[in-house]
Amino acid sequence: xxxxxxxxxxxxxxxxxxxxxxxxxxxxxxxxxxxxxxxxxxxxxxxxxxxxxxxxxxxxxxxxxxxxxxxxxxxxxxxxxxxxxxxxxxxxxxxxxxxxxxxxxxxxxxxxxxxxxxxxxxxxxxxxxxxxxxxxxxxxxxxxxxxxxxxxxxxxxxxxxxxxxxxxxxxxxxxxxxxxxxxxxxxxxxxxxxxxxxxxxxxxxxxxxxxxxxxxxxxxxxxxxxxxxxxxxxxxxxxxxxxxxxxxx
Numbered sequence: 554x555x556x557x558x559x560x561x562x563x564x565x566x567x568x569x570x571x572x573x574x575x576x577x578x579x580x581x582x583x584x585x586x587x588x589x590x591x592x593x594x595x596x597x598x599x600x601x602x603x604x605x606x607x608x609x610x611x612x613x614x615x616x617x618x619x620x621x622x623x624x625x626x627x628x629x630x631x632x633x634x635x636x637x638x639x640x641x642x643x644x645x646x647x648x649x650x651x652x653x654x655x656x657x658x659x660x661x662x663x664x665x666x667x668x669x670x671x672x673x674x675x676x677x678x679x680x681x682x683x684x685x686x687x688x689x690x691x692x693x694x695x696x697x698x699x700x701x702x703x704x705x706x707x708x709x710x711x712x713x714x715x716x717x718x719x720x721x722x723x724x725x726x727x728x729x730x731x732x733x734x735x736x737x738x739x740x741x742x743x744x745x746x747x748x749x750x751x752x753x754x755x756x757x758x759x760x761x762x763x764x765x766x767x768x769x770x771x772x773x774x775x776x777x778x779x780x781x782x783x784x785x786x787x788x789x790x791x792x793x794x795x796x797x798x799x800x801x802x
Contacts, residue, residue, distance in 0.1 A: 556583050558582075560583075560584045560585070561585045561634045561636050561639070562576075562584045562587070562776075563627075563674070564579070564588055565589045565643050568599060571741060572641075572643040574766055575768065576603070576610065577599070577603060578766075578770070578773060584639075586603075586611070587610075587612075587634065588600065588610055589613050589617075590614070590644070591616060591617075599612075611630075613630075618662065620673055623674055627678055628677075636681065637678050638685065638687075638688055639691075641776075642693060642715075643693040645708075647663060647708035650704055651703075655706060660707045667712065675692070682731050687729075687778065688731040689733075689775065690731065690734070691733075691734055691772050692719050692734070693735070693736055693738065696738065697709045698712035698713040698715065716735055716787050719734060719787065720785045732783065733784055734784060734787075734788065736768060736787075736788045736790060737787055737789045738790050740763055742762045742764060746764065756797075758796070758797055759792035771788055
């Protein structure tokens, strides 16, 4: 495992699920981790747990639909922590509704949180990374950018947009030595893993359902300075499910 000592990492959506595990992985590698979320209680629990382990983490309540909050938060982190080296754009949400019924307000809420929020966080963080001479951004997309279930139009569109945003930013920010990559998780179980059925695991070519740790390890890989030749990619982590052909018997 690689050390991230003296690195400052921002993880959005760090109050629970995948984001909380990503934050913990970086903290345990020596990074200073700034955890962002709307979930005050979730953030407080994660921060307390990591501090009890002896790690330095901070938390911030933020609404990613507010451009003003994002701009201010990035500047506040720079002033408080001195630098920003890594951004993990993990925060995201969905609204399930038939496309006949999906409201404009719900569409905008999902797009503004998932896609616009990721862009604004990346834009503002990159300004600080450029001053440092390098940086790394990882956008958490989804296999829903590549395949869908019914009634997930807003979520799918936002995640598809994140893939396009990723390769565009990789080109634009490359001259400033900032890498930008995406990770598309498949089924990553954030609840009680032991309650999964055998059939849940068997539908994956890898033989099991994914865990948040699978995504966290990929973030460490993509943000390792030694891997600066990797940029603009979408790393699908789904146990092989999107490569599995399914026929009705």
